[in-house]
Amino acid sequence: MASSSSSPSSQRSNSHRFTVGYALTSKKTKSFMQPKLESYARNKGITFVPINHNKPLEEQGPFDAILHKIYGRDWREALEVFSKRHPDVIVLDPPEAIQHLRSRQSMLQGVANLNLCHQYGKVGIPKQLVVTGGSLSAPELVTRAGLKLPLVVKPLLADGTANSHALSIAYDVPCLSQLDPPFVVQEFIKHGGLLFKVYVMGDSLNVVRRPSLADICVGNSGAHGLIPFPRVSSASAPAEESYLDPQTAELPPQQLLDSLARELRQRLGLSLFNMDIIRAREKLNNYYVIDINYFPGYGKMPDYEIFFTEFLLRLSKKC
Structure with missing residues (x-):
């Protein structure tokens, strides 16, 4: 060089x-x-x-x-x-490529456009809506979009700060009026309280299990309004095997992840990123990417060096 x-x-x-x-x-x-x-x-x-x-x-x-x-x-x-x-x-x-991951409006667009259907499964994103603070209120927008409760509420900006990780669960639509836009709402998908962190480094990847938010049943939980929840998936310790549903805990097929990572590397123009992926509990061959992070916490990955x-x-x- x-x-x-x-x-x-x-x-x-x-x-x-x-x-x-x-x-x-x-x-x-x-x-x-x-x-x-x-x-x-x-x-x-x-x-x-x-x-x-x-x-x-x-x-x-x-x-x-x-x-x-x-x-x-x-x-x-x-x-x-x-x-x-x-x-x-x-x-x-490249800085211009990284910018796409700083907004939750654009970070998942590559996955949505990809619409990956593979012999080993299907990969998509949860149904979501970006609330930017226009003339219509958040409850009106969500109602018009037909999003089903409960909803995961995330800040629009994903810049690695504490505020960008301030996530909440909305158990009813009116409570969204308490929030200041911009933010993103996603339909909650039951996934057995487990997510997969897929660490990508160029043409190689590594997958680890992490605990996630437990499955929610609207009406039976007794919860209402807007409830914040901690960054449970950021824990460095892996999910406890003894408490996992064997079906939802099985790692996604390697061939499926390879195809997904390869396509996203090209679409995003990035070499270093990770994907948070969940498996739908009711349709085990359906996977959803819920977040993509640039240069993630590789230090938490076993043998990362x-x-x-x-x-x-x-x-x-x-x-």
């Missing part, structure tokens, strides 16, 4: 090592840049170098790849300029 520019970022060492500059939040650095990853990668010829946010990218490096998860226009513009000047440096991932290093090694061979 070489460039005609004489800046540090474009000067390639004669060493065989593959250098990855990373620009991450302090929280992401702590969870992802663990000693086991740096040690394992170093033994495979990969070096991680932190990027100084207070210095121009042109003055840093050289880099073979840049790994980033920072939100903000200044960083995005700086990275886009850098990429134009140094097209041989791999950027994980091995999978991620292998991903980088495959990239290095393309240089």
